[in-house]
Amino acid sequence: MHKDNHRERLHTSVAHDPYDARHHGSIHIPIYQTSLFSFDTYERFTQAHANEQQRHVYSRGNNPTVRYLEDKLAELEGAEMSKCFASGMAAISSTILSNVKAGDHVVCIDQAYGPTRHFLQHYVARFQVETTFVDGRSIEAIETALRPNTKLLYLESPSTMLFQLQDLAACAALARSRGIVTVIDGTWATPVFQRPLALGIDLVVHSITKYISGQSDSMGGVVSGSKELVGRIAEGEYMMLGGIMTAHTAAQVERGLRTLPLRLERHERSGLKVAEHLLRQPYVLRVNHPGLPSHPQHELATRQMDGTSGLFSFESAESHETMRAWADRLRYFKIGVSWGGFESLVSANPTSEDHGVPGARSLVRLHIGLESPDDLIRDLDEAWAQTSASEASAAAGRSGQ
Missing domain, CATH: 3.90.1150.10 (Aspartate Aminotransferase, domain 1)
Incomplete structure (x- = not known):
């Protein structure tokens, strides 16, 4: 699709929602400010609990206001699924943890966001996960750093201090040939200006706090990708670590998203x-x-x-x-x-x-x-x-x- 046509379609995507009779045609989805959802029969409760990521049982797992924002972000990203978190670092750390275990190796660009570098260099190192930091401008440097136990390639393009880029298509092809999951922090460009999934990247994380919200009044993060990979994060680190986005925050972000x-x-x-x-x-x-x-x-x-x-x-x-x-x-x-x-x-x-x-x-x-x-x-x-x-x-x- 031509770039200008894509931009115009994005304006429609963020501004338009189908008529929703459930909410009496409300222009904005209501804020579901509730911790839990009740059921009229135990059978329906059991059915919902068996599929908590798709049904509403408890807002730590799935909230209608947050889910609306997740679906909207997945649409913009061209992803099968998105999951929103309380902060960008909650999304980043949960995504990393979901894809590594003791004995694994990570390759990360040396210009990644400071807290991300610290998390990889010091926090996950406590659990025998080793990280090699490389010049992301060089696909040769990335390839040289790969090992048989490399499980994750972490990118940030452009980086947010020196604004260095990685060739995303080349990185994705290299990683896929070795069975390595690729993750990119795409906060700088947002889904408006860059669509890493279309270039072969597996998972995209954003700090919603930045451009997606745009009002300097909300904290949040999101990870987008396939149902398999994002679903694993949702069932695992999202539920276990509890870094959830609240319904009120999701409503604030949705307001900002309309004008992204x-x-x-x-x-x-x-x-x-x-x-x-x-x-x-x-x-x-x-x-x-x-x-x-x-x-x-x-x-x-x-x-x-x-x-x-x-x-x-x-x-x-x-x-x-x-x-x-x-x-x-x-x-x-x-x-x-x-x-x-x-x-x-x-x-x-x-x-x-x-x-x-x-x-x-x-x-x-x-x-x-x-x-x-x-x-x-x-x-x-x-x-x-x-x-x-x-x-x-x-x-x-x-x-x-």
């Missing part, structure tokens, strides 16, 4: 405009944005994604202290973690060497929100002018002493 394609089109346009502006600034050495022709994997990005979102980073030769002082002067960019909401954010990372950036450089990550990109660009320029003037004044003072 529309919001991402704005994030994409504004993000590219700001990134292109930064390319010309004297304090910027490199802009890490896969939508820019200067990105070393731009061709791969255009081949396996339908668009780009509003999160990117840049590298600067200025000190961490200087970039933090610059961030303090920004008016429209709030300082904070996370991303994907309506607001613009800045994070001047003091540990850029942990992400493959030379220690002499600063790494700054920006999330471009829904504000006017012209206002954001003006804000960036004015903050830098003030910072430069302040540093020049301080240097003059030191030289005059």
Whole structure:
């Protein structure tokens, strides 16, 4: 399907639901704020309990409001089944645990989300699961790291600090030839701009907290894929670990989901405009944005994604202290973690060497929100002018002493 046609169909998918007589034609599915569901006969209770993932017995297993969101996300992802969790890390950790056991080996890209790397390197290592971290840009490096006991290949494309990509079709083909399950964190691109399952990936996880919700008021995660793999997670780690999404949260996320394609089109346009502006600034050495022709994997990005979102980073030769002082002067960019909401954010990372950036450089990550990109660009320029003037004044003072 042509990219533009796919985008238009997504607008219909998120905005339209068939008439639902069960809920009196309500535009939104009601919030089923209940812990359990009762039955008029014991026989019906027994039948429901035997298939709890499809029937409503107890909201820790299946809630109608949450189930609606799961079905909607599965439709967008092109998946047979989705399961929503209380956070992105709940979805990620449950998905990993479902696919490994003592004695197994995992290959993970070295630029994966920090808590994911920690979970693999330290937490599951307590249970004799070993992980090798590799440069995900190289399919050769991934293949070299595989072992006879490798059971899981964990990807994140693009990664969310340096925005490096993996060739998803090549990774999926390699893993499938060895009987290895592939998992990707697709939070950055969302199902609007990237559909990993269509490229052969087995499971896709997202932090719903980010773009899918889009309002910076909800925490959640989701895993999507085949009924076999997601069903195993649902019956196992989802039920046992209890990291469930509540009905109220699902209703909040559903509200944000209605505008996901529309919001991402704005994030994409504004993000590219700001990134292109930064390319010309004297304090910027490199802009890490896969939508820019200067990105070393731009061709791969255009081949396996339908668009780009509003999160990117840049590298600067200025000190961490200087970039933090610059961030303090920004008016429209709030300082904070996370991303994907309506607001613009800045994070001047003091540990850029942990992400493959030379220690002499600063790494700054920006999330471009829904504000006017012209206002954001003006804000960036004015903050830098003030910072430069302040540093020049301080240097003059030191030289005059």
